[in-house]
Amino acid sequence: MQKAENLQKEKPVRFHLPYPLYDSHFHALQGVAKLLSAAFLSGLCGAVEVAVDEHHFDRRLEFTKLYPQLNLSAGIHPSSSGVENGNLRSRFTMVREQAAHPSVVAIGESGLDFYRDYAPQDRQEEAFRYHLELAVETGLPIIIHNRAADDRVLAILRESGCRRGVFHCFSSGWETAVQALDLGFHISFAGNLTYRKTEEIREAAAGIPSDRLLVETDAPYLSPQPVRGQMNHPGHIGYTLEALAEIRHDDPEELAKIMVKNSIELFGIKPEVARGQSTISMAD
Numbered sequence: 001m002q003k004a005e006n007l008q009k010e011k012p013v014r015f016h017l018p019y020p021l022y023d024s025h026f027h028a029l030q031g032v033a034k035l036l037s038a039a040f041l042s043g044l045c046g047a048v049e050v051a052v053d054e055h056h057f058d059r060r061l062e063f064t065k066l067y068p069q070l071n072l073s074a075g076i077h078p079s080s081s082g083v084e085n086g087n088l089r090s091r092f093t094m095v096r097e098q099a100a101h102p103s104v105v106a107i108g109e110s111g112l113d114f115y116r117d118y119a120p121q122d123r124q125e126e127a128f129r130y131h132l133e134l135a136v137e138t139g140l141p142i143i144i145h146n147r148a149a150d151d152r153v154l155a156i157l158r159e160s161g162c163r164r165g166v167f168h169c170f171s172s173g174w175e176t177a178v179q180a181l182d183l184g185f186h187i188s189f190a191g192n193l194t195y196r197k198t199e200e201i202r203e204a205a206a207g208i209p210s211d212r213l214l215v216e217t218d219a220p221y222l223s224p225q226p227v228r229g230q231m232n233h234p235g236h237i238g239y240t241l242e243a244l245a246e247i248r249h250d251d252p253e254e255l256a257k258i259m260v261k262n263s264i265e266l267f268g269i270k271p272e273v274a275r276g277q278s279t280i281s282m283a284d
């Protein structure tokens with residue numbers, strides 16, 4: 001009896017993909033990889049698996065062999081740019097090599113995190129500049145992580161020649177959004193859009209031109225409502241898409257199509273690969 005009750009309490013894994021959708025940002029290595037097969041069968045038509053550091057690149061490449069709709073980024077998260085993790089220049093030699101792999105479609109995630117402050121701010125800025133140079137050199141878009149650092153992120157971007165990429169998990173207000181758009185960047189929204197007390201983020205989401213908009217899970221973090229508290233995975237992206245459509249008064253199916261198109265254009269992915277086996281829909 002006791003056992004059966006415990007089993008019932010375990011939440012089932014849910015996949016909410018009412019339309020073919022593209023997850024522009026997630027991390028596979030912390031328990032998410034085992035759900036990828038089901039997510040792709042449920043309507044996920046592509047995704048970018050985003051690097052947090054230079055390690056485990058071979059393992060991440062293995063995923064792309066299993067799932068041709070999956071692509072990678074190469075980079076070092078600002079929180080991992082501290083001196084205890086090694087010399088930035090030599091770490092960056094590895095990132096540069098990884099960026100040359102054909103499965104790599106973006107640089108990052110890089111940027112500044114002055115909220116958690118896991119690495120000194122000058123180290124974070126140095127690492128961010130390396131990434132921006134590499135993005136310009138390779139022609140790949142940069143994935144920007146910005147937490148409590150709006151002004152510095154925008155200032156460093158302005159100094160750089162980089163004008164292509166995405167502000168991922170956008171958590172700032174409209175003023176920052178406008179400046180990011182003016183610099184040529186896309187803006188991506190994650191599950192925190194569905195939380196209470198994120199009025200400022202929703203206000204920004206309402207005003208972004210649809211051709212500069214992306215949607216992501218940032219799995220395994222930030223599970224959207226109504227699966228908040230559970231481990232996030234790319235199969236949850238439908239919840240955030242629907243929240244975005246509601247905020248913008250857009251038709252969700254139309255918005256989903258635009259999100260797929262924007263992702264494959266920004267990351268330079270061949271549409272037939274992204275759309276591959278993606279017509280089955282098993283939405284809950």
Ligand SMILES: [Zn+2]
Binds near residue numbers: 025026027050109218
């Ligand atoms: Zn991330």
